[in-house]
Amino acid sequence: MIDVLEVNNVSYRYQRKQVLYDITFTVEKGEIFGILGPNGSGKTTLLKLLSKELSVQSGSITVNGRPLPSFSHKEWARFAAVLPQTIDAAFGYTVKETVELGRYAHQHRLLPMWTEEDEQAVDAAIHEVGLTEKAGESIERLSGGERQRAYLARALAQNPELLLLDEPTNHMDITQQLHLLNQLVRSAKEKKLTVIAIFHDMNIASLYCDRLLMLKEGKAVALGTPEELMEPALLHSVFQSPVNKQAHPTVSKPLLAFLPERGLSAIEQRGLPELLTWTTMDDCIAITAAEPLKVLSSALVGSGFQWATHFVNRQVSKDYNREDAELEMKQYLRKRGLPVSSTIGMMTAVDIHDAVCIYEKQDAFSLWAVVTAGVGNAVDAAHAWKRKQFEQKIGTINMMIFIDGTLTDAAYVQAVMTATEAKVKALYEENVLDPETNTYATGTSTDCIVIAATQTGTAFSYAGTITPIGQVIGRVVYEATKEALRRYRKRRDFS
Numbered sequence: 001m002i003d004v005l006e007v008n009n010v011s012y013r014y015q016r017k018q019v020l021y022d023i024t025f026t027v028e029k030g031e032i033f034g035i036l037g038p039n040g041s042g043k044t045t046l047l048k049l050l051s052k053e054l055s056v057q058s059g060s061i062t063v064n065g066r067p068l069p070s071f072s073h074k075e076w077a078r079f080a081a082v083l084p085q086t087i088d089a090a091f092g093y094t095v096k097e098t099v100e101l102g103r104y105a106h107q108h109r110l111l112p113m114w115t116e117e118d119e120q121a122v123d124a125a126i127h128e129v130g131l132t133e134k135a136g137e138s139i140e141r142l143s144g145g146e147r148q149r150a151y152l153a154r155a156l157a158q159n160p161e162l163l164l165l166d167e168p169t170n171h172m173d174i175t176q177q178l179h180l181l182n183q184l185v186r187s188a189k190e191k192k193l194t195v196i197a198i199f200h201d202m203n204i205a206s207l208y209c210d211r212l213l214m215l216k217e218g219k220a221v222a223l224g225t226p227e228e229l230m231e232p233a234l235l236h237s238v239f240q241s242p243v244n245k246q247a248h249p250t251v252s253k254p255l256l257a258f259l260p261e262r263g264l265s266a267i268e269q270r271g272l273p274e275l276l277t278w279t280t281m282d283d284c285i286a287i288t289a290a291e292p293l294k295v296l297s298s299a300l301v302g303s304g305f306q307w308a309t310h311f312v313n314r315q316v317s318k319d320y321n322r323e324d325a326e327l328e329m330k331q332y333l334r335k336r337g338l339p340v341s342s343t344i345g346m347m348t349a350v351d352i353h354d355a356v357c358i359y360e361k362q363d364a365f366s367l368w369a370v371v372t373a374g375v376g377n378a379v380d381a382a383h384a385w386k387r388k389q390f391e392q393k394i395g396t397i398n399m400m401i402f403i404d405g406t407l408t409d410a411a412y413v414q415a416v417m418t419a420t421e422a423k424v425k426a427l428y429e430e431n432v433l434d435p436e437t438n439t440y441a442t443g444t445s446t447d448c449i450v451i452a453a454t455q456t457g458t459a460f461s462y463a464g465t466i467t468p469i470g471q472v473i474g475r476v477v478y479e480a481t482k483e484a485l486r487r488y489r490k491r492r493d494f495s
Ligand SMILES: Nc1ncnc2c1ncn2[C@@H]1O[C@H](COP(=O)(O)OP(=O)(O)OP(=O)(O)O)[C@@H](O)[C@H]1O
Pocket: 014, 017, 019, 037, 038, 039, 040, 041, 042, 043, 044, 045, 046
C-alpha cells in the first residue's frame, strides 16, 4: 500500500493556546480515514493543517513524499479538495455554477477554456450527490442538507486525489447521509480517491471508515480500525459517556449504543413480583411487565434480542397447522389487544392451566420461571437425524425466565444453556423417551425459551452453573419442568 499522506509529530498552537500535540499517522491511497473526538479536541485544526489553510508550526506533513508547503496553490487545488465545516453561501449562484467553481483549478490561468471534460465532471458530481433535478436552482433556495451536498459536488468536480471533509453529512437526513457516504466509498474504491473526514456520529464512522484517529484534548489517543477503536472503555474515557458495544446485525462492524441517564425504574422501587402482572385467559397466559424487559427468545413472535412488555403463551388445538403461523399469531395478539411490536408470543398445545410458576428471591436478584410442558413431541437431539419426519402431537416445553438484574449477552446465552441442561435432566429423571429411538429425550421438537431481564440492579457477566444466578436458573427450571410434566401426565391419564 502507498501512503498518500504522512503526518509526523505535528503540534499546533493558536497564539498561546496549544491545541495539537505530537500527532503522527499515515493515510494510504484509497483509504477512508475518519477523525473522531469530542468538541474542541482539535479535529478541525488538524484538517486545516492538512488542507494548507493553516501552516505547520512544528513537525511535518508530506504528501506523496513531498513536503506539503512545497505545493503551489494551484498544484494543491488540483490534488486536494476541501469541504469545510461552514461555508459562506455564494449567493446569486445556481447549484451548477457553484459546482463549476470546482473546475477552476483545472483552468489554464492565461487562457481559461471551458472544455467537454469540465462539463462532464460538473454533471457527474451533481449527479453523484443527487442534485441533478436542482442544478438550475439558486443556492440560497436549497435546504441546509442540499446546500452541503452542492458544496460536496463542487469538491468532487475538482476530481481530486485527496478529499478533506469536515463533518460531510452535517444537516443531512439519514437517507442522504447513507447515499453520500455510499458514493464516497464507491469513489474511493473505483478512483482510488483518498478521503479524510471528521465525523461526530461514531456508528457512521465505524460503518464507512477503514481506519479512525481519535483525538482528545489535542492528543491522538487511539489509531486503528473501527473494530479496534469502538471499545466501550476507550470511548467512555474520551467522551465521558457510558456506551455499549454490539454486533451490527448484518455488517461485520461494531454498533454503539450510548446510554441515557435513567431515573429509578419500577424494578428498583417495587421488585419483580410487583413489576409483572399475570393474567390467565381461556386460551393463553399473558404476563405484562410495567417496564420493558430485555429479552432473548426463540419465540414465534419476538425472536432474538429485543425489548418487550408482554409475554404470551397461547394454547392452540393439537391440530393447529397454519402455513404462516407467525402472521396468524400476530393477528391473534392484535385481537387480544396486545401490542405486537413489544410482545413475545409462543404457542403450545399443552393446557396452559397446568403452567408451573416458581419465584425465587435472593439478596442480589430475584427470578421468576413459568413453564408449560408436554412431551408428545419428545425427541433425543443426539439421534433426531434418524427420524424420517416429525409428526406433531401435543407436547412442547415452553419456558419463560424473568430476572431482575443486568445481564451481558454472554449471560443471556449461558442462561439459555443452563436452563436447557436443567430441562434435559428433568426429562431424564421423569423417564421421558424419544418414541422413535427409544432413547432418553432431551426436549421436544418445538421447545421455546424466553430469558427476560430488567437490565437494572445487579450486573451478571455470566449465568453458567458456576454462578449463583446460573445455579438458581438450573434448580428452578429443573423443578418447574418436573412439576409441569407431572401435571401434563395427570391430565393426559385422566382424560
Ligand atoms: N482561530 C482560533 N483561535 C484561537 N483558538 C482557536 C481557534 N480555532 C480554534 N481554536 C481552539 O482550538 C481548540 C480546537 O478547536 P477545533 O475547532 O480544532 O476543535 P474540533 O475538535 O474541531 O471541535 P468541534 O468538534 O467543536 O468542531 C478549541 O479549544 C478552540 O477553541
